[in-house]
Amino acid sequence: xxxxxSFFLLLLLSSFWFSCKxxxxxxxxxxxxxxxxxxxxxxTFNADLSTIRVDSFRTSSSGTSLIGTYTDPYFGKITSRCxxxxxxxxxxxxxxxxxxxxxxxxxxxxxxxxxxxSQPVQxxxxxxxxxINSYEENPMQINNVRSFPVDPVPLGSASVxxxxxxxxxxxxxxSDAFGIELLNKLGDPNDKDMRTPDAFIKYFNGIRVSTSxxxxxxxxxxxxxxxxxxxxxxxxxxxxxxxDINIGAKFHHYNQITVDRTGSALQDLNNNRELHSSQTxxxxxxxxxGGAMARVRLNSIRDVLKLPNYAKLLRATLIVRPLRGSYxxxxxxxxxxxxxxxxxxxxxxxxLFFVNNGTAxxxxxxxxxxxxxGENTNYFYDVTDYVGTLVNAPSLSNPGxxxxxxxxxxxxxxxxxxxxxxxNNNGKTELILVYAAVK
Amino acid sequence: xxxxxxxxFCCAGILLLSEPVIAQNNTSTYSMLGxxxxxxxxxxxxxxxxxxxVALSSNRFIYQANPASFAALDQHFxxxxxxxxxxxxxxxxxxxxxLTSNVSNDLQFKKVSLGTKVTPRWAVGFGLNPYSTVNYxxxxxxxxxxxxxxxxxxxxxTGSTSIAHITNSYAVSKNLQVGLQTSFVFGHMEESETxxxxxxxxxxxxxxxxxxGQARFKFGLQYKxxxxxxWDVALGGTYTPKTNLWSNTSLKARSGNTILLQxxxxxxxxxxxxxxxxxxxxxxxxxxFTLALDYQYEGWRQTNFRGASYILDDSRRYSGGFEYSKKxxxxxxxxEKFFLQTGVFYTDSYLRINGIQIKxxxxxxxxxxxxxxxxxxxxxxxxxxxxxxxxTTNKGLIRxxxxxxxxxxxxxxxxxxxxxxxxx
Numbered sequence: 001x002x003x004x005x006s007f008f009l010l011l012l013l014s015s016f017w018f019s020c021k022x023x024x025x026x027x028x029x030x031x032x033x034x035x036x037x038x039x040x041x042x043x044t045f046n047a048d049l050s051t052i053r054v055d056s057f058r059t060s061s062s063g064t065s066l067i068g069t070y071t072d073p074y075f076g077k078i079t080s081r082c083x084x085x086x087x088x089x090x091x092x093x094x095x096x097x098x099x100x101x102x103x104x105x106x107x108x109x110x111x112x113x114x115x116x117x118s119q120p121v122q123x124x125x126x127x128x129x130x131x132i133n134s135y136e137e138n139p140m141q142i143n144n145v146r147s148f149p150v151d152p153v154p155l156g157s158a159s160v161x162x163x164x165x166x167x168x169x170x171x172x173x174x175s176d177a178f179g180i181e182l183l184n185k186l187g188d189p190n191d192k193d194m195r196t197p198d199a200f201i202k203y204f205n206g207i208r209v210s211t212s213x214x215x216x217x218x219x220x221x222x223x224x225x226x227x228x229x230x231x232x233x234x235x236x237x238x239x240x241x242x243x244d245i246n247i248g249a250k251f252h253h254y255n256q257i258t259v260d261r262t263g264s265a266l267q268d269l270n271n272n273r274e275l276h277s278s279q280t281x282x283x284x285x286x287x288x289x290g291g292a293m294a295r296v297r298l299n300s301i302r303d304v305l306k307l308p309n310y311a312k313l314l315r316a317t318l319i320v321r322p323l324r325g326s327y328x329x330x331x332x333x334x335x336x337x338x339x340x341x342x343x344x345x346x347x348x349x350x351x352l353f354f355v356n357n358g359t360a361x362x363x364x365x366x367x368x369x370x371x372x373x374g375e376n377t378n379y380f381y382d383v384t385d386y387v388g389t390l391v392n393a394p395s396l397s398n399p400g401x402x403x404x405x406x407x408x409x410x411x412x413x414x415x416x417x418x419x420x421x422x423x424n425n426n427g428k429t430e431l432i433l434v435y436a437a438v439k
Numbered sequence: 440x441x442x443x444x445x446x447x448f449c450c451a452g453i454l455l456l457s458e459p460v461i462a463q464n465n466t467s468t469y470s471m472l473g474x475x476x477x478x479x480x481x482x483x484x485x486x487x488x489x490x491x492x493v494a495l496s497s498n499r500f501i502y503q504a505n506p507a508s509f510a511a512l513d514q515h516f517x518x519x520x521x522x523x524x525x526x527x528x529x530x531x532x533x534x535x536x537x538l539t540s541n542v543s544n545d546l547q548f549k550k551v552s553l554g555t556k557v558t559p560r561w562a563v564g565f566g567l568n569p570y571s572t573v574n575y576x577x578x579x580x581x582x583x584x585x586x587x588x589x590x591x592x593x594x595x596x597t598g599s600t601s602i603a604h605i606t607n608s609y610a611v612s613k614n615l616q617v618g619l620q621t622s623f624v625f626g627h628m629e630e631s632e633t634x635x636x637x638x639x640x641x642x643x644x645x646x647x648x649x650x651x652g653q654a655r656f657k658f659g660l661q662y663k664x665x666x667x668x669x670w671d672v673a674l675g676g677t678y679t680p681k682t683n684l685w686s687n688t689s690l691k692a693r694s695g696n697t698i699l700l701q702x703x704x705x706x707x708x709x710x711x712x713x714x715x716x717x718x719x720x721x722x723x724x725x726x727x728f729t730l731a732l733d734y735q736y737e738g739w740r741q742t743n744f745r746g747a748s749y750i751l752d753d754s755r756r757y758s759g760g761f762e763y764s765k766k767x768x769x770x771x772x773x774x775e776k777f778f779l780q781t782g783v784f785y786t787d788s789y790l791r792i793n794g795i796q797i798k799x800x801x802x803x804x805x806x807x808x809x810x811x812x813x814x815x816x817x818x819x820x821x822x823x824x825x826x827x828x829x830x831t832t833n834k835g836l837i838r839x840x841x842x843x844x845x846x847x848x849x850x851x852x853x854x855x856x857x858x859x860x861x862x863x
């Protein structure tokens with residue numbers, strides 16, 4: 001083989017090592033026959049709404065005292081009274097040469113309120129005449145429906161302006177006789193009622209705090225309410241002193257919440273376990289303290305399999321739109337609203353979540369508020385996995401999702417929600433599906 | 440030629456055969472239409488003459504354009520030719536927004552062909568030539584039906600069709616040659632669409648594979664005569680009837696690891712290759728200066744192939760080339776020392792987009808030489824440089840300015856010879 005032949009053969013073979021460059025030219029998209037796979041968005045699937053009655057729920061150990069009465073056009077008249085067991089501090093006597101000054105109940109608002117706070121509210125403090133106890137089957141729990149007898153004559157009453165956002169303390173002057181009685185017991189070396197918590201609870205079963213005159217305002221306080229006894233003690237000097245009686249066991253501090261639905265949109269809920277949205281003005285309602293929670297069911301979701309050329313669900317979005325005019329700063333929407341799975345008994349299950357960096361976070365709807373027109377007020381949920389599960393598991397029951405505030409605010413928040421079904425022009429709850437169709 | 444040489448050439452030949460399939464890097468924006476970019480070059484000695492060569496033939500080199508030309512080859516030889524092409528393309532037009540990324544280039548092996556003259560009148564040739572190529576890719580968007588939203592999309596297409604042919608050529612007389620090229624047009628094209636964005640947890644990829652194949656025939660005729668001692672003229676023509684290219688399309692759509700649809704026989708249809716005429720004439724002065732003119736017509740309009748905003752229209756190509764051949768003599772024989780060529784071409788391509796028929800025109804330069812200065816030289820080299828423009832920037836279209844360099848190796852050796860022996 002000659003040198004020239006070898007040279008050109010090597011040139012030929014080495015040319016394989018030449019680098020090549022390719023560029024992407026964005027051209028001709030309209031010419032392509034790319035119709036095999038289409039992405040289609042539809043909003044025709046119905047999100048079926050109902051309102052579920054909440055029979056009772058635990059309010060003990062919530063860390064919140066809910067006090068007041070307000071009338072809600074959707075939920076009716078909601079009244080909350082706070083019951084609490086009280087215990088004295090560690091005995092540090094002697095309480096000799098003492099002179100009574102005054103006694104009052106002191107409460108600190110927790111910024112939670114509902115209704116009109118511009119009017120004074122009559123706060124009544126009653127003495128509970130029966131030891132506050134829990135259920136035998138669940139000694140750590142007291143539900144909202146439980147009540148205990150009280151002395152009809154209040155220990156004290158006061159008409160107060162509640163400034164929940166300023167968090168001014170609320171003071172209710174109690175009966176002087178009650179204060180003198182306590183001071184005398186402290187000073188009597190033979191009286192054991194003030195010496196130990198158990199003895200005091202038997203003597204003084206607890207208090208109930210409620211309101212009486214203002215039917216349109218309720219507020220929340222921390223569970224750090226206490227009874228403060230002011231007295232003077234003559235020693236070398238005449239000293240002003242105070243004696244605080246605090247909340248006892250947390251699970252013996254609870255809120256009795258009652259709902260009178262007469263005349264409200266949900267008045268039929270008293271006699272029904274649930275009401276379909278068609279029975280309640282094409283809307284569903286959530287106020288856990290109001291004894292109602294909205295449920296959304298995707299009854300016909302398996303019909304996506306009947307869509308032409310359906311191949312895969314890409315995204316499912318649930319948009320919950322509160323009814324226009326149903327909310328205001330005074331009747332606020334839940335800032336966080338979760339979607340909790342449930343079962344046929346309407347028990348609260350797991351929350352819908354999203355995963356970020358391997359960690360699951362509850363979806364709270366990313367509330368968008370539009371007080372001006374209300375058009376853009378909505379909660380927004382990615383229900384892709386949930387819908388995918390329903391579609392791909394035909395044997396799975398479809399009890400739906402409950403619209404609820406976060407569990408920590410469930411029994412302590414007055415915020416409530418009214419959402420419309422697809423026929424409600426004031427706020428439709430929509431299920432938007434994006435799917436791939438391959439033909 | 441020793442056995443090592445033969446072995447090396449065989450290896451090169453294998454690489455040549457396989458390379459067209461795997462080395463398609465050049466983006467061709469118009470290749471998404473029709474059956475792709477049609478290859479206008481025969482990768483032979485006409486590459487430097489504006490691709491004009493229907494009337495040309497040679498005793499030393501294979502002319503691919505006209506199957507009748509094979510009969511002019513020398514007897515007792517086996518001719519082997521292989522070609523590679525480097526192509527550089529720059530793109531202009533409204534769709535080109537990134538001027539730093541508007542140039543592509545690549546190198547592809549394009550052709551391999553064999554020819555021999557079995558009897559004094561009958562020659563046979565074999566070969567593999569490209570017919571068309573598909574090669575595009577770009578990122579775009581796809582409308583989400585039922586909304587005003589779009590999904591990110593990436594489109595790409597690759598593939599090619601080739602012609603594997605057997606050519607029979609017969610010298611009816613000293614002046615008249617006829618030929619028949621029996622070929623099998625085959626190929627595979629893959630078009631892919633990948634949808635992404637924030638819609639899905641995984642990409643949605645739809646791949647459409649299309650396999651085509653069908654026999655095709657090309658008839659050729661050449662007539663050449665000497666007008667006088669100085670002038671020789673030749674006429675040539677070919678006719679290729681319409682061919683329905685059988686096509687099977689498979690479709691596979693998947694999202695991540697989930698198969699959404701898989702159908703290996705999604706669609707069976709055919710793609711029609713149109714009737715094609717070629718006519719050419721050549722005049723040679725003093726066996727050294729040759730002028731060749733060609734005309735080619737392809738009746739694509741009759742195939743009624745159309746898509747959104749484009750149709751396949753009748754294609755016409757006009758080409759002309761001029762060649763100077765320097766001859767030498769050895770003992771009592773003459774041989775070609777080298778040749779120089781130039782040519783021009785103008786093509787109305789088969790694409791009419793937005794009402795505009797895509798034009799392709801350019802200038803070619805060519806040169807070649809035997810690598811040993813004897814009448815029995817076994818290896819020759821040919822090179823051609825082509826500069827052309829395809830398309831336009833009007834109506835949102837793209838203009839491709841390309842430069843390509845074609846290199847061909849032409850080898851010959853004795854074949855089935857009982858009378859001539861070669862002693863190196």
